[in-house]
């Protein structure tokens with residue numbers, strides 16, 4: 001297995017304010033990596049730099065062996081991104097929406113039916129997006145990110161605001177994608193979700209990676225043997241004094 005995501009000294013400042021401080025991250029191919037941190041810790045900023053949307057102010061990002069920004073085109077070909085919030089084209093049907101992005105990305109149009117089925121939207125193919133529930137929109141966003149058969153899928157809080165069934169649907173889909181070999185990089189505030197899905201977890205706080213490892217390794221690091229991810233998270237991020 002090789003490291004499919006590597007950052008060295010990755011940093012970002014907005015104006016004069018440093019929000020990401022020299023992040024060194026490694027994710028191996030095939031991993032289901034959970035990226036946690038309190039609000040404002042820098043998760044979205046980091047994901048935007050990893051997916052080539054936002055330029056770092058320091059350090060490097062290498063995706064599937066391709067260094068950003070010089071090899072951005074090759075790097076972007078390896079990845080799919082489901083952003084924190086996305087614009088939908090309300091007047092399009094699900095099929096038209098995916099066809100539009102397939103064209104834009106140069107993906108095969110034949111994948112559209114397959115992706116609608118995989119995301120449980122086959123029967124909504126001809127429905128207008130304006131009639132979609134929040135959960136359906138989330139799943140359509142994932143279908144869009146999968147158009148180019150990415151080897152790495154980045155998701156920024158994909159289950160936020162979904163009911164339990166909606167969360168479960170997305171979790172099942174992500175598990176299947178990971179079983180099929182897709183490396184997953186997931187940011188989420190739902191710690192039960194992260195515990196049950198992720199093989200390795202990184203915790204970022206105030207722009208710094210403060211812990212990284214399997215749940216067992218995080219338990220050891222935080223001196224909370226047998227502790228839940230919530231206990232560990234709160235202790236490491238100073239959310240509790242216990």
Ligand SMILES: Nc1ncnc2c1ncn2[C@@H]1O[C@H](COP(=O)(O)OP(=O)(O)OP(=O)(O)O)[C@@H](O)[C@H]1O
Nearest residue numbers: 014015019037038039040041042043044045046084
């Ligand atoms: N465009 C911007 N201009 C200036 N500061 C920004 C910008 N985007 C984010 N920030 C700041 O960068 C820091 C990290 O924000 P970011 O959105 O990456 O956090 P996050 O971990 O994704 O938080 P959340 O859990 O709330 O989504 C915050 O202090 C935020 O205010």
Ligand SMILES: [Mg+2]
Nearest residue numbers: 043044045084
């Ligand atoms: Mg965010």
